[in-house]
Amino acid sequence: METTLFRYRFRLESPDSQRMLMTEFQLPYKALPHSEFEVVKDKLSQVARSIGQSANVESVFFKVVSLVVTQFRCNISKALVLTNRKWTATIKEQEKDRLTPIVEALSNAYFGPDYYQPKDAVEISLKDIDQLAKSSFPLCMRHMLDKLRENHHLKHGVRMQFGLFLKGAGLMLEDALAFWRAEFSQKVGSERFDKEYAYSIRHNYEKEGKRTDYTPYSCQKIISATPGVGDHHGCPYRHFGDENLRAALNKMGVGGHALEEIMDKVKNRHYQVLYFIAVSLTEQYAIPELTSLSGIMKYTASLHIDL
Numbered sequence: 001m002e003t004t005l006f007r008y009r010f011r012l013e014s015p016d017s018q019r020m021l022m023t024e025f026q027l028p029y030k031a032l033p034h035s036e037f038e039v040v041k042d043k044l045s046q047v048a049r050s051i052g053q054s055a056n057v058e059s060v061f062f063k064v065v066s067l068v069v070t071q072f073r074c075n076i077s078k079a080l081v082l083t084n085r086k087w088t089a090t091i092k093e094q095e096k097d098r099l100t101p102i103v104e105a106l107s108n109a110y111f112g113p114d115y116y117q118p119k120d121a122v123e124i125s126l127k128d129i130d131q132l133a134k135s136s137f138p139l140c141m142r143h144m145l146d147k148l149r150e151n152h153h154l155k156h157g158v159r160m161q162f163g164l165f166l167k168g169a170g171l172m173l174e175d176a177l178a179f180w181r182a183e184f185s186q187k188v189g190s191e192r193f194d195k196e197y198a199y200s201i202r203h204n205y206e207k208e209g210k211r212t213d214y215t216p217y218s219c220q221k222i223i224s225a226t227p228g229v230g231d232h233h234g235c236p237y238r239h240f241g242d243e244n245l246r247a248a249l250n251k252m253g254v255g256g257h258a259l260e261e262i263m264d265k266v267k268n269r270h271y272q273v274l275y276f277i278a279v280s281l282t283e284q285y286a287i288p289e290l291t292s293l294s295g296i297m298k299y300t301a302s303l304h305i306d307l
Contacts, residue, residue: 007069025071123170139236141165147232152187158233168216173205
């Protein structure tokens, strides 16, 4: 970003200002003497015409932008290395109670749109979940629901990510308890569910412990997760292998050009916007399953990006 801005501003400068900057950068280049210029001016005119520039031989012929930008990039890189060394050696410890927590949090910060839950948010009920999952859930949430239906159990990290998502989407506590009990009781029984699992669900809904109002995980937190063996949380666009991701998208009805566009974004690590890209592409290519986002699930999608 800095080099792009520098390139733009350099091009706006006058020739004299550009020369001054080149001198300041101490680039190993110098202006062509007039006698040498006379020898090559015809060839320079031909080159200028070939690239669509003025062939006026009185013009100054030099291509410096890329050279100057490269030097600028090198200067920034060196400065960052030196700053990091100084930070690690002295400042980090000196500022451990003030600046250090802020600086170290920057790598995990999310600077995208800030979404919040409106006061008039629509509630969803237990009977809505499967249909909304099919039409509107982000791939990560849809995957966890599939695994819950398949195994009738999810590990703690998965339950937190999916459970808070459902809470943010508008699933009330009683419906949430009924939802999880219906699945878990098939594997561990209702009595064990009530003893070992119901508490954490009530805790997420401010009914136990410190009664904290827990919000759905931000997209950045989901992307930064490190799922272990047997886990199903995290971001499929980042954590799935190519073959598994293609299979999951095919299951959603995404294929052809839409699938390839999504996979291209995956290669470029645009994880945070891939849910909306998937929706827009599927609408563009008229895939029936994903062409009708309801108002509530548009909001749910917002929860997936950030709270």
